Amino acid sequence: MKKFVTATAAALSVAATLALSAAPAEAKFGRKGAFWGGIAAGLVGAAIVGSAARAHHHGHYRNCWTEKRPRYNRWGDFRGYRYIRVCN
Numbered sequence: 001m002k003k004f005v006t007a008t009a010a011a012l013s014v015a016a017t018l019a020l021s022a023a024p025a026e027a028k029f030g031r032k033g034a035f036w037g038g039i040a041a042g043l044v045g046a047a048i049v050g051s052a053a054r055a056h057h058h059g060h061y062r063n064c065w066t067e068k069r070p071r072y073n074r075w076g077d078f079r080g081y082r083y084i085r086v087c088n
Helices: 002-020 030-057
Strands: 064-072 078-087
Touching: none
Parallel strands: none
Antiparallel strands: 064 078
């Protein structure tokens, strides 16, 4: 319930900020401005979604947690780490 209230408050604050700060459209930078604006919006959106997914990935749930374990290929060569959910 806390997450829902926090997310709703954040969404309303962003919507209010955008609604109150709206200015008339200008084609000052032409297509380049729209392109870089889209890139910036995409990066911000990806950062928000990525941080939410990462926070959920490391969360504790009842008697379960995540641990970082080494990963090997079929020949036994080390290939990095991965997170695995471990439960009692």
